[in-house]
Amino acid sequence: MAQPMRFMLNHIETESYGAFTPQNLSPLINRAIPHTRAQISGSPVVAVGRGSSGRTFFGVNVELPGLPLDHSIHAEQFLLANLALHFEQKLECIAISTNGNYFQEPCGHCCQLLHKIRDMSDTKILLTNPTGQKGTYMNLSTFLPQGLISQANVPRLLERNFNCIELINHSLYMDICSYSEHCNHLNCRALKAATISYAPDSKCPSGVALIDHRGKVYSGGYMESVAHNTSLGPVQAALVDFVANGDGQEFKNIVEAVLVEKKCGVLSQEATARMILEKIADPDCIFRVLHCK
Ligand SMILES: [Zn+2]
């Protein structure tokens, strides 16, 4: 049984482990590896990032049982959704490792998603050679195609973003809390997640909230990537909250889910969300869609 894992360290804990070096990060990576969910590939991956607030965040790869691997959550995507959960807007440095010894660059898909954060090109990536412990740092821009580097005045991932959406069924607002970021109501949390989700190209924001059999609610919002097939869907974003804060529970303990999305958008998350939940959640999981405009 893996030791309980906290996916965010405050700035005091961050200072206590010291500089962002392979030697200091290795024990943190080793603590996180048992919390990866790589039952299909057998290849655990951990991402560690230090934010500009001085806090440290973790991401682990999560494969969804019974589903093709392209529905998986990469460790880097998990890290980004975890940053969003804690309203962290900038990453100073990032490290990716499969074993705590060797540190590698983010995968090509995730480089493009990471690039959606403002000034991310300057973020330092910790690298080692395949056997060495001595780390070097490179800028993320080194790993991006030139055409992607200079996009100035567009909204960026993790920035405070408020999509102007409105539930079509107005009677639902009777039960929506004013401050719903941490309330324990599925409708409130899914609406909030959709409101702050990131869909600059499709203009189709969406959010999902999940509840486990104990009554605890988890949520996450869609994150759209410049390379669109690496976007993080709203179910996966909510699953990041579930893995990070659900005490290691199995997905089978998810008993109800709500998706908020536009009724007539150019894309819909509904079919994918339903398919994922039918495969991984409680067989009797209730799935509802609240449409907005
Ligand atoms: Zn990746």
Ligand SMILES: [Zn+2]
């Ligand atoms: Zn509420």
